[in-house]
Amino acid sequence: MMFDEALRALGSLRERTDFVPEIAIVLGSGLGGAVALDETVCTIGYGELGLPSATVHGHRGAMSFGRMCGKDVVVLQGRIHCYEGHPSSEAVLPVRVAALSGAKTFVLTNAAGGIAESLDCGDIMAITDHICLAPNPLIGPNDDKFGPRFPDMTEPYDPSLIDKAFASAKRCGIELKKGVYIQFTGPSFETAAEVRMARVMGADAVGMSTAIETIALRHIGAKVLGLSFISNKACGLAGKPLSHEDVNRESERVVGKMSALLRAVVGDM
């Protein structure tokens, strides 16, 4: 059962470090370089914790514990995705382990396709809510030690963290937008018709990762701030085909902006 796997991974982690982070930061596609810790205490590969290794280019698959802007943090470089063949419950293991190690607040970043006309390439969007079209990560037996069978999802993205993120962004002169994130499983990008459907449903940006992590984290009682970096216009809106390389290239091009925002947000927490 996935809860046992998370506890086993925590056990392996505790053999390496007794560091207790307050904040966890998850770095999405092409955003691996968005955080440089001021002081690194310990870096551990997912494989060393018995977690599936990340296989996607742009995702390293390691947790780094250390200090950043005066806070004790863990940075998760890389994700495990459903489209790599893992059930959602397994894809959320890294964030569950980070939560079990002590992190109470999570900053989840991702690269996403912009659906709303107001979102341009290079924009950062604070996620206000999500639509999850990927399988729910809580499917399967529930362990009440982690959270309730039917967790509430009224405000999955913490409104006070969103307000704080806007204040931090303003302080460092970064424009922050807001909107609803929709998760498809991938790995094929959406069709133009699916993007039109997503828009009608109320989605502003589309990706393949973050909603399932937020569900698992709300289940366990952690607070979530979601930041989508708009790496491309969603399929059918740009007039040209999409590629993962384009996503990574655009993410890497403006990684400095996400980096500045993350430092400001974490420092102000």
Ligand code: HPA
């Ligand atoms: N669709 C899905 N996931 C993505 C996209 C997209 O357009 N861009 C970056 N991740």
